[in-house]
Amino acid sequence: MSDAPGVLVLAATPLGDPRDASPRLRELIGTADLIAAEDTRRFRTLAAALEVTYVGKIISHYDAVEVERLPGLLAAVRDGATVLVVSDAGMPAVSDPGYRLVAAAAAEDLPVTCAPGPSAVTTALVLSGLPCERFCFDGFPPRRSGERQRWFAALRDERRAVVFFESPRRTADTLADAVAVLGADRRAAVCRELTKTHEQVVRGTLAELHEWAISGDVLGEVTVVLAGAEPSAAPPVESLVGAVRERTDDGERLKDAVAAVAEAAGVPKRELYNASLAARED
Numbered sequence: 505m506s507d508a509p510g511v512l513v514l515a516a517t518p519l520g521d522p523r524d525a526s527p528r529l530r531e532l533i534g535t536a537d538l539i540a541a542e543d544t545r546r547f548r549t550l551a552a553a554l555e556v557t558y559v560g561k562i563i564s565h566y567d568a569v570e571v572e573r574l575p576g577l578l579a580a581v582r583d584g585a586t587v588l589v590v591s592d593a594g595m596p597a598v599s600d601p602g603y604r605l606v607a608a609a610a611a612e613d614l615p616v617t618c619a620p621g622p623s624a625v626t627t628a629l630v631l632s633g634l635p636c637e638r639f640c641f642d643g644f645p646p647r648r649s650g651e652r653q654r655w656f657a658a659l660r661d662e663r664r665a666v667v668f669f670e671s672p673r674r675t676a677d678t679l680a681d682a683v684a685v686l687g688a689d690r691r692a693a694v695c696r697e698l699t700k701t702h703e704q705v706v707r708g709t710l711a712e713l714h715e716w717a718i719s720g721d722v723l724g725e726v727t728v729v730l731a732g733a734e735p736s737a738a739p740p741v742e743s744l745v746g747a748v749r750e751r752t753d754d755g756e757r758l759k760d761a762v763a764a765v766a767e768a769a770g771v772p773k774r775e776l777y778n779a780s781l782a783a784r785e786d
Contacts, residue, residue, distance in 0.1 A: 510537070510585040512577070512609050514602055516595045516621030519725075520700030522553040528619045530556050536588035538580050540565035540573065542600060546592050565589060570601040574608055581614045593725070594624050599643050599669055624698055624727045625667050631705045632665070632693035632729035639665040645678055652678060656685035659730065666730040672696070675726050676717035682730070683710045691731040697724035741771050741779045748780045 518524040533556045541547035596602035629636040646652045688711035751761035766773040
């Protein structure tokens with residue numbers, strides 16, 4: 505090996521259709537010294553589909569062995585190897601193994617780079633038909649209903665679109681909890697088997713999606729996009745005058761009281777100030 509360090513490369517793999525593989529991914533598969541694959545069998549299937557011959561050693565790199573594999577992978581990079589990290593589909597470290605390895609390599613100032621490509625998160629977003637200029641990704645919901653409902657409660661007022669993954673066997677129950685917490689009319693999209701032969705995107709309200717999910721078996725990889733919450737209407741400024749009066753009665757300056765109440769309620773300060781003055785005169 506070289507005296508100079510090698511490089512750690514996280515590479516995105518196709519979600520289903522091998523034709524989505526980038527030329528760079530093909531080159532990395534064929535030249536990497538060490539390949540850390542979430543599932544070695546699926547990696548070999550991908551390499552065969554891409555008609556790429558790999559020469560590097562392949563090791564498994566899934567959740568249960570991620571910490572155990574870390575020292576050996578770092579040592580390989582230190583010794584000058586190109587270490588390729590791939591998940592079963594999409595980008596490593598996004599709800600898949602990888603982030604611990606990147607953090608450890610960065611802590612040692614070892615070279616780390618990424619070969620970008622397919623992502624279930626962005627693919628589902630653009631297919632959802634929902635506003636997605638701003639979005640967040642929230643991994644997998646909790647498995648238990650009570651915890652899942654609390655998880656949805658934290659998203660009740662989230663203005664951004666929310667993307668999350670779910671197991672097909674839990675999709676119906678998760679949508680039922682979403683209806684209970686977020687309401688039947690919140691819009692969403694369920695995307696399954698993205699880029700594969702049986703790709704399906706079901707759009708509608710949470711109630712409609714729940715009905716779809718319980719009407720038949722949900723199969724394949726599932727990604728859900730939840731529409732952002734609609735902004736709540738600001739209260740009329742007249743209803744806030746009492747809150748301003750309470751603060752001024754406690755000795756706060758009118759200007760400061762108005763600013764605090766207006767900011768909390770999302771109303772224009774000038775309108776609340778004028779309403780408060782008018783109430784004083786009355």
